[in-house]
Amino acid sequence: MIKSWFNTARFGMFVHWGHSSQQGCELSWPLVGGVFSLPFCTDIPVEEYQRTAQTFNPQSYDPQQWAALAKQLGMQYVILTAKHHDGFALFHTRQSDFSIEHTPYRKDIVREFVTAMRAEGLRVGLYFSLIDWHHPDYPAFTEADKPYRFGQFRQPSTEQWQRFTQFLFAQLRELLTDYGPIDILWFDGAWERTPEQWQTEAIHKMIRELQPEILINDRLPGYGNFDTPEQFVPAQPPERSWETCLTINESWGYNPADRQFKSARQIIHTLCEAAAKGGNLLLNVSPMGNGQIQPELLERLETVQTWMALHHESILGTQPGLEPWQFYGPSTRKGKRVYLHLLLKPYDSVTVRGVPIRRVKGVQLLSNRKPLSYTSRCAILDSFSRDPLGELVIALSETDLDPHATVLAIDFEDESA
Known part of the structure; x- marks a missing residue:
């Protein structure tokens, strides 16, 4: 091996x-x-x-x-x-x-x-x-x-x-x-x-x-x-x-x-x-x-x-992150953290799909550790579940964007996200 x-x-x-x-x-x-x-x-x-x-x-x-x-x-x-x-x-x-x-x-x-x-x-x-x-x-x-x-x-x-x-x-x-x-x-x-x-x-x-x-x-x-x-x-x-x-x-x-x-x-x-x-x-x-x-x-x-x-x-020491349908861009992961690489400029938010929304502990801008606000949602019937999969919508402003590639870090309670 x-x-x-x-x-x-x-x-x-x-x-x-x-x-x-x-x-x-x-x-x-x-x-x-x-x-x-x-x-x-x-x-x-x-x-x-x-x-x-x-x-x-x-x-x-x-x-x-x-x-x-x-x-x-x-x-x-x-x-x-x-x-x-x-x-x-x-x-x-x-x-x-x-x-x-x-x-x-x-x-x-x-x-x-x-x-x-x-x-x-x-x-x-x-x-x-x-x-x-x-x-x-x-x-x-x-x-x-x-x-x-x-x-x-x-x-x-x-x-x-x-x-x-x-x-x-x-x-x-x-x-x-x-x-x-x-x-x-x-x-x-x-x-x-x-x-x-x-x-x-x-x-x-x-x-x-x-x-x-x-x-x-x-x-x-x-x-x-x-x-x-x-x-x-x-x-x-x-x-x-x-x-x-x-x-x-x-x-x-x-x-x-x-x-x-x-x-x-x-x-x-x-x-x-x-x-x-x-x-x-x-x-x-x-x-x-x-x-x-x-x-x-x-x-x-x-x-x-x-x-x-x-x-x-x-980048270093990471594994592949989410599936392409979950996030429209490259992503990596390391332990309980998932990294989103924004290669295209977002309008005002970034959406991530198919993640355990109740296990999200926080989202931050990786470059300066600035916490970012986010909302989550899932199907109505799934909301009665203890651990629903849904989508995360992360808010971004123009000042948050890196001129080459912006990276967001999502922290989960465990590595199963």
């Missing part, structure tokens, strides 16, 4: 970062000519894309600042791209010289990251792509392989694939033995080969032997503890634990050409929706080549942080 911390974490940070961030372009995909899902991803010649692996020197990289930001936002875990599809490792690996160790920076970015996150009490996750478009035995992607076509991938020889899988297993072993306990291993890239080629059963066995408590996402075919709908909150939540991974603009990596930023309100509303459906929001940030987070992202995150400072209780 999946660990309980993930089931109620609700908010995490995804960090997509690599040597190509120096070029202000998406990670990996430019070298294969782009992909339909990334509208601002340009086509960059393979050699030109990979050349910045030789110059990566992020002198402004401060993982302590990243950790402090995540903590202030109320995030519970942070996941870093230890290796993306381009094959460049942000960790020291004994398997290849295509890593941060062989750049002007030299220091182990993953080690610094893990240490900083743990110091803030955050859970640590590492992203690892099964694909490796740089390794000669994968085989490496070349200009002749363009345009990239899903389902039409150049296949290695038997000898090449044997060497590559040895390399793959060795790098995974390094990540799972050299950095202490890791909370999440976030796979990606399985679509280019079959589960049998990847040897997913053996991968999973090794992972469990090395880190029995680690969580694995659903992108290791045939295995995984949680689902990962991408760039979208599903209308109906998955049956098991889940998170939605979401970018703040339309790019995963730092891309100054992409100006389609989501507003802070959109991010907050997505967080409310995910929490109300029992999922987590894994919100992506994309540091620049020097290690600093893009100012436009920080501006939005500052607003989210201000909102979370007043309303985190309604």
Whole structure:
């Protein structure tokens, strides 16, 4: 069974970062000519894309600042791209010289990251792509392989694939033995080969032997503890634990050409929706080549942080609240308290249906604990019952409304509401 911390974490940070961030372009995909899902991803010649692996020197990289930001936002875990599809490792690996160790920076970015996150009490996750478009035995992607076509991938020889899988297993072993306990291993890239080629059963066995408590996402075919709908909150939540991974603009990596930023309100509303459906929001940030987070992202995150400072209780550690027919908006609960997230401005009141109206102890505005007046009613014959279900009408004024999302808290005598 999946660990309980993930089931109620609700908010995490995804960090997509690599040597190509120096070029202000998406990670990996430019070298294969782009992909339909990334509208601002340009086509960059393979050699030109990979050349910045030789110059990566992020002198402004401060993982302590990243950790402090995540903590202030109320995030519970942070996941870093230890290796993306381009094959460049942000960790020291004994398997290849295509890593941060062989750049002007030299220091182990993953080690610094893990240490900083743990110091803030955050859970640590590492992203690892099964694909490796740089390794000669994968085989490496070349200009002749363009345009990239899903389902039409150049296949290695038997000898090449044997060497590559040895390399793959060795790098995974390094990540799972050299950095202490890791909370999440976030796979990606399985679509280019079959589960049998990847040897997913053996991968999973090794992972469990090395880190029995680690969580694995659903992108290791045939295995995984949680689902990962991408760039979208599903209308109906998955049956098991889940998170939605979401970018703040339309790019995963730092891309100054992409100006389609989501507003802070959109991010907050997505967080409310995910929490109300029992999922987590894994919100992506994309540091620049020097290690600093893009100012436009920080501006939005500052607003989210201000909102979370007043309303985190309604998000973190919660369970889904009422049914959609009971309240027209996302809702969560924690013990005897139910939280209503008002994503649309009410006229002058909010109605909640199908609740035990005689067990209501009070209603308040969560941001400042202001008590709110309310009335209740039920069907005439039901009023003779000792414990009728009815509707609650909560009065609100314009001054009660938060500019991003107003949250009301309803307290009941017990948890059966």
